[in-house]
Amino acid sequence: MTDEAIGKYLSIARRAHASLLDKQxxxxxxxxxxxxxxxxxxxxxGICQQTLCQMxxxxxxAVGRGLNKLSKIGFITKEIDPExxxxxxxxxxxxxxxFEAEFREILEASEEKLRxxxxxxxxxxxxxVIKKICSNLGANVENQEG
Amino acid sequence: MTDEAIGKYLSIARRAHASLLDKQxxxxxxxxxxxxxxxxxxxxxGICQQTLCQMxxxxxxAVGRGLNKLSKIGFITKEIDPExxxxxxxxxxxxxxxFEAEFREILEASEEKLRxxxxxxxxxxxxxVIKKICSNLGANVENQEG
DNA sequence: TGAATATAGTTGATAAGTCAACTATCTCTT
DNA sequence: AAGAGATAGTTGACTTATCAACTATATTCA
Numbered sequence: 001m002t003d004e005a006i007g008k009y010l011s012i013a014r015r016a017h018a019s020l021l022d023k024q025x026x027x028x029x030x031x032x033x034x035x036x037x038x039x040x041x042x043x044x045x046g047i048c049q050q051t052l053c054q055m056x057x058x059x060x061x062a063v064g065r066g067l068n069k070l071s072k073i074g075f076i077t078k079e080i081d082p083e084x085x086x087x088x089x090x091x092x093x094x095x096x097x098x099f100e101a102e103f104r105e106i107l108e109a110s111e112e113k114l115r116x117x118x119x120x121x122x123x124x125x126x127x128x129v130i131k132k133i134c135s136n137l138g139a140n141v142e143n144q145e146g
Numbered sequence: 147m148t149d150e151a152i153g154k155y156l157s158i159a160r161r162a163h164a165s166l167l168d169k170q171x172x173x174x175x176x177x178x179x180x181x182x183x184x185x186x187x188x189x190x191x192g193i194c195q196q197t198l199c200q201m202x203x204x205x206x207x208a209v210g211r212g213l214n215k216l217s218k219i220g221f222i223t224k225e226i227d228p229e230x231x232x233x234x235x236x237x238x239x240x241x242x243x244x245f246e247a248e249f250r251e252i253l254e255a256s257e258e259k260l261r262x263x264x265x266x267x268x269x270x271x272x273x274x275v276i277k278k279i280c281s282n283l284g285a286n287v288e289n290q291e292g
Numbered sequence: 293t294g295a296a297t298a299t300a301g302t303t304g305a306t307a308a309g310t311c312a313a314c315t316a317t318c319t320c321t322t
Numbered sequence: 323a324a325g326a327g328a329t330a331g332t333t334g335a336c337t338t339a340t341c342a343a344c345t346a347t348a349t350t351c352a
Contacts, residue, residue, distance in 0.1 A: 016283035137162035
């Protein structure tokens with residue numbers, strides 16, 4: 001089990017973080033599965049689902065269902081790409097835009113909590129290592145800024 | 147989103163790792179949800195479910211269901227603790243014992259894959275940081291050896 | 293002793309993710 | 323142009339996990 005340590009802590013840390021996010025976003029009717037999607041759309045909307053899959057190494061079914069939840073709370077619309085009718089382009093609604101500042105605050109607060117007591121150097125190494133782990137596992141995460 | 151980096155990579159790495167483990171353990175009818183439980187029982191069985199909850203900050207329903215799966219494939223039995231009839235003590239079967247060596251090999255191989263290309267020092271820092279993150283998140287992971 | 297409370301485990305509802313099968317559209321090759 | 327194969331998205335079945343409600347047993351304390 002000593003040998004299993006990295007996998008073990010990935011599991012524990014991920015669950016704990018997801019729980020925290022769920023609590024902090026419960027009022028907004030958002031849960032952790034929608035966070036990466038929404039955060040990405042705040043940076044750039046009008047993208048298609050496949051793009052989101054690639055950015056996070058997420059299954060297309062997971063992306064489709066996550067977006068459906070955002071759609072149900074009126075945060076996004078899907079429009080068929082006129083240039084390729086297989087694709088659906090995802091656009092944020094004004095309701096989503098109104099939530100952006102609050103969303104950022106919540107995310108920043110949770111990231112602060114995660115990082116508390118850690119030095120800049122430790123965090124930098126951690127990020128380098130976890131990216132390498134992702135790539136070792138075949139999760140070719142799109143590098144949108146480092 | 148730069149600020150969200152740690153949470154993002156925790157999610158990506160954990161999913162990728164779980165997928166890998168599922169593939170490697172599929173033949174044995176085991177999936178990633180049973181790994182921490184089984185690995186712990188190989189170290190020490192005759193413990194109760196609550197102990198497993200505490201070690202991994204896992205919900206008791208999750209532990210109960212994970213153990214039910216191990217029970218279905220004939221890997222464990224549950225016996226009521228004669229000293230406290232609320233508790234059920236979990237024991238490995240001989241079928242589980244027969245699988246131990248193979249299980250260890252699979253786990254070690256997956257951990258090797260995770261770690262490839264990383265220095266001892268990077269891994270040490272990574273483990274220190276992720277443990278700190280767990281504790282920042284309130285996941286008070288029991289320290290069974292470091 | 294007996295009532296209130298705490299603890300161990302189970303069950304039901306729900307969320308998030310995987311895989312595989314499916315539809316629809318597009319592209320490539322001949 | 324037509325058919326084969328690739329790509330985008332949806333749906334169904336399944337796994338892991340959460341929370342809340344429940345049962346059963348233990349403990350505490352009045």
